Amino acid sequence: MATLVQAVRLALHYGETHLGVTDVFGEDVGPPLGGVFTATQGLKTAWNSPLDERGIVGTAMGIAYAGGRPVCEIQFCDYAFNTIDLLKLAGNQRWASAGNFDMPIVLMTPSGSGIRGSLYHSHSFESWASRLAGWKVVMPSNALDAYGLMLSAIADPNPVLVLLPKALLRMKGDKLIPGEPADADELSRLIDAPVGDRSDWVPQWPTVEEYFVPIGSGSRVREGTTATVISYGRTLPLCVQAADELHRDFGFTFDVIDLRSIFPYDWPMISQSVAKTGRVLIVNEDTEVTNFGEHLLRRIVDEHFYDLLAKPRLLMGKHVPGIGLNQVYEHNTVPQLPGIRDTLRELAEERV
Template identity: 80%
Template structure:
């Protein structure tokens, strides 16, 4: 989305190369595909992943173009869309789309857990000749990262003055974008954000920082050391990093907020059991959202539908204390 808002979360605010479209998800994706066929590299935005369901047939077409054309027809589109819960968005603004997306063969799917990875994954997605879906955790789109982008001012107030549009009349406002350097995060490469030997925790997106925070707390309180892995890419995913960690710790917890039936974490769990059945000291587990039609607007409904910090911490503690 273009001026003046730049999308629901102002992600494209002030970009002269962004423009508004009718609120038509099929038209947005179809237009992006047409630009790609003509040799462009478009980035399109679906305002919320909840409305990407309207485009699944087109996503299927986009995903099979390179395969069907024997590599002669690239489809270098990027579709970015806010994903998941955490903003009390109720029934139509709280979906998690990664499990659906993982079934769209031909697509690459990434989901960052911090601003630097969001920047690096977006640059890698734009450079890729395949269609890439960038799932941006809704609840983290206002979160400030610990690491600066290359070229980002260290003074946060200065950055705000440079790029935040003023309240009120914005007709004469022009952003002063910092001169950012390149930073590419390879698609398909996980990050080990905490190293440890007690157990392996695999997560991504919004709940990854919660897993890291729980690991820090449990280390302080009980001396447990959890190896926390940020998957970053849903497909292709970094099985080598996950596999090495399981072989080291013998214990596994997978955490996400998608619903519990045909959850992407179930695929990881199946592969973990097949590859590491004899390495496990205790049964591997998966903490995920409840299989309900939607998430209610009331905060109580949301907190009782998707995993919360206390549940993550307790699941990690129970896994560490489980007797082999």
């Protein structure tokens, strides 16, 4: 099974072979490194840009205006903050031109905690991104979704931000990408660059196939009636584990929704689930002031107030300037399994 980052690489290879990707670029994206997390190793259209995030976004806009279809990378989302004005411009171009000028940019960037990256490599970006009107924003939690969402992002005429959860990049999926070798070691031999001299290395790409995950569609990864849990990215597997443990220990069953798309998001799936369970917990690791989960919470209260059996809850990161390098600091700054499990049990047991 491919890891999440291998799935991204396979999707980019499919994109430059079948979907018209003209450029894959960013800091250390081209040879010899192929991306700091190896997401772009061996791609024929990959090249290295200067260390200039504003230049990366501006160049992507220029390529798109000229008829290209670029995929660019900001090495860590922590360094996307100085591009906000350009991201806003990219987001309004199709709208301002009444659809006459497409802006088919894919901007991918690692986001979130989980690698002990300290102050400058642990931020979450989805709440900021959700305010960029005109952009679509996705965040996969597994390899197959990463592959399918990336293909959908490449094919979209709008700018799409692909947030990649740092903590899950090396996690293997539990479902094969269409055309992927079943043997993980074989896949690694085919597409992972060797350590050391890579001057003569050429990847042997498997014949992966078309697989699109529609942007805006969530995934119900567990089904139940006790409560609804909504998450994405790094915290999604933790929510699944918490739900499974509470089912084993207490018999509770939960609808666990992997949002997959921050915007547009799958409101029909959320709405149906909340109406069924009457209890809801939203979990992410962005900071707690103007968190994207607060928007979901507000909409749930607005549209399902009389369906709710208990106060809805939002578990999120602490509002601090950054995450410390020490593992204890990181664990106490963003949601972890014990806190998710305790909050979910409290929600399940709250009396009507």
